[in-house]
Amino acid sequence: MSINWHGVWAIFHHEMMRFFRTIWQSLASPVLSTVLYFVVFGAAIGGRIQSVEGVEYAAFIVPGLMMLTVLQQAVSNASFGIYFPKFSGTIYEYLVSPVGWIEVTMGFVGAAAVKSIMIALVILVTSFVFVGVHILHPVWMVAFLVLSSVGFSLLGFIIGLWAKSFEQLQIVPMMIIMPLVFLGGAFYSASMLPPFWEGVAKLNPVLYLISGFRWSFFGLADVPVGVSLVAVAIMVVVCLAIIRWIFATGWRLRE
Amino acid sequence: MGAIIDIDHLSKDYGSGTKALDDVTLSIDEGEIIALLGPNGAGKTTLISIICGLVTPTGGTVRVGGHDIRTDWRAARRLIGLVPQEIALEPFEKVINCVRFTRGLYGMPADDAYIERVLRSLSLWDKRDAATRELSGGMKRRVLIAKALSHQPKVLFLDEPTAGVDVALRREMWQVVGDLRREGVTIILTTHYLEEAEEMADRIGVIAKGRLLLVKPTAQLMGEFGKKTLSIELDAPLAAIPDDLAGRALTLSDDGRRLAFDYDTRAERTGIARLLGDLAARGITVRDVSTRQSSLEDVFLSLVSEDAA
Numbered sequence: 001m002s003i004n005w006h007g008v009w010a011i012f013h014h015e016m017m018r019f020f021r022t023i024w025q026s027l028a029s030p031v032l033s034t035v036l037y038f039v040v041f042g043a044a045i046g047g048r049i050q051s052v053e054g055v056e057y058a059a060f061i062v063p064g065l066m067m068l069t070v071l072q073q074a075v076s077n078a079s080f081g082i083y084f085p086k087f088s089g090t091i092y093e094y095l096v097s098p099v100g101w102i103e104v105t106m107g108f109v110g111a112a113a114v115k116s117i118m119i120a121l122v123i124l125v126t127s128f129v130f131v132g133v134h135i136l137h138p139v140w141m142v143a144f145l146v147l148s149s150v151g152f153s154l155l156g157f158i159i160g161l162w163a164k165s166f167e168q169l170q171i172v173p174m175m176i177i178m179p180l181v182f183l184g185g186a187f188y189s190a191s192m193l194p195p196f197w198e199g200v201a202k203l204n205p206v207l208y209l210i211s212g213f214r215w216s217f218f219g220l221a222d223v224p225v226g227v228s229l230v231a232v233a234i235m236v237v238v239c240l241a242i243i244r245w246i247f248a249t250g251w252r253l254r255e
Numbered sequence: 256m257g258a259i260i261d262i263d264h265l266s267k268d269y270g271s272g273t274k275a276l277d278d279v280t281l282s283i284d285e286g287e288i289i290a291l292l293g294p295n296g297a298g299k300t301t302l303i304s305i306i307c308g309l310v311t312p313t314g315g316t317v318r319v320g321g322h323d324i325r326t327d328w329r330a331a332r333r334l335i336g337l338v339p340q341e342i343a344l345e346p347f348e349k350v351i352n353c354v355r356f357t358r359g360l361y362g363m364p365a366d367d368a369y370i371e372r373v374l375r376s377l378s379l380w381d382k383r384d385a386a387t388r389e390l391s392g393g394m395k396r397r398v399l400i401a402k403a404l405s406h407q408p409k410v411l412f413l414d415e416p417t418a419g420v421d422v423a424l425r426r427e428m429w430q431v432v433g434d435l436r437r438e439g440v441t442i443i444l445t446t447h448y449l450e451e452a453e454e455m456a457d458r459i460g461v462i463a464k465g466r467l468l469l470v471k472p473t474a475q476l477m478g479e480f481g482k483k484t485l486s487i488e489l490d491a492p493l494a495a496i497p498d499d500l501a502g503r504a505l506t507l508s509d510d511g512r513r514l515a516f517d518y519d520t521r522a523e524r525t526g527i528a529r530l531l532g533d534l535a536a537r538g539i540t541v542r543d544v545s546t547r548q549s550s551l552e553d554v555f556l557s558l559v560s561e562d563a564a
Contacts, residue, residue, distance in 0.1 A: 004329070010359025017352075089343030093402075096307040096337050097360040098329040254309060 007099040011107025058131040063214040064186030078112035078156030101247030112153035141216035154239035180206040190222040259285040265315035277465040290452035293462035299445035336403030340414040346388035361406035413444040487514040490540035
């Protein structure tokens, strides 16, 4: 099967243009919330927690903050991207043109992933203003960043395909993604929890992402890095299988 | 010219027992304009939706340019442009970007010279940088046509192109279709106006309850069904039609006050002048006359009754 690359580019370019049309809004809000997190968690709380496993607390939360933003941005961008054509009725174009699920997914998910990575990098640069961050394994850092943004863009894409209203579009990120990130060790190490809760925390898939990502910064991990990689890879494969099924059956697409 | 679309025993059953499409077989030649005529819910949009890939058929096959729409869908879809019934456009997108986007989606490299030609031919060039939400209804419909033509399709589907548009815009749409015909594009359009089908199409297919009742060249169909009736109101009631006028396709109303005369508008002589002259010669005074074109409803009624017989 040959891929319709012009089709992939058309969707990707269209999505990126939407992002650039509102670039300052897109960047200002995550940067502002990062600054607030630094003030609240870094300065106020961090003043009482000197260090976590030898890393200054303000620096320790940087990977968690980046991951929080990547996950939120990936889900919201990808879900909105595919939901909007459903809402405006232009979804018919994707269904009658010579693009299949692979091209549509690559276009939308690729754009959402690139956007979330760009914002995460802006946050990393912003964090340099507040704290000295040294990245121990930069290649792995980029690998985790890309895999996580792709994984959660795929999840967001599924949410956008599933959603029938703007309310539904908001509910999953609010009710599921946010709690998972907060409970996934964005602002603490799972080893700081009592043993029982540490066990519960390890059921949270986001813990594996944040742990692997933090390892790439400081060499510290709550779970083995290999386990983190496998967890993200499984997420990507499962999401791709679900998207393929949605396009094959037309569920919530051709109704 | 050979067939560009081959529809063979196509059916669509939504599972509730009602057949949206029932065993439709139709072949459409390259460069032809065919109008699918039928009331709401007849199956016109279902037929178009199956060919374009929006709906999956439950039986039968369709080939576009020799490519099966299910097994070789990419090649088949590249040949097709669809103008949907509902106006659906990205409200904040510029007209030119909308059209470029569709061209890309169909796997075609950017070609701004061609896009300019399409926009100019549809009088949209001056509006190329306007957001689609700023356009009038007629302009929006033209943007949909520009998008459908953006990848140089061989076949264009126009689903109810004049639904809900005013008379001036309807004329304008007919003009656009005429221009496309001259460029050799095969056009399949749906409508429920007989007049519209007559104006534009080479052939007319009549659909009712999911079945293709007939397909005939427009001139032939209009000859058979496009009759007009002259209604003559008389000053004084007649007991019966005068014997020497009996062979003239005349009917007399029960109260004897109205004569109905069926005639063919396409015939060299309609016979109206002669009839009125003959009535005057017999001292029958005419109070008023009016004419009525046989409507689509009449065409359906006669077809359905033939079908049932």
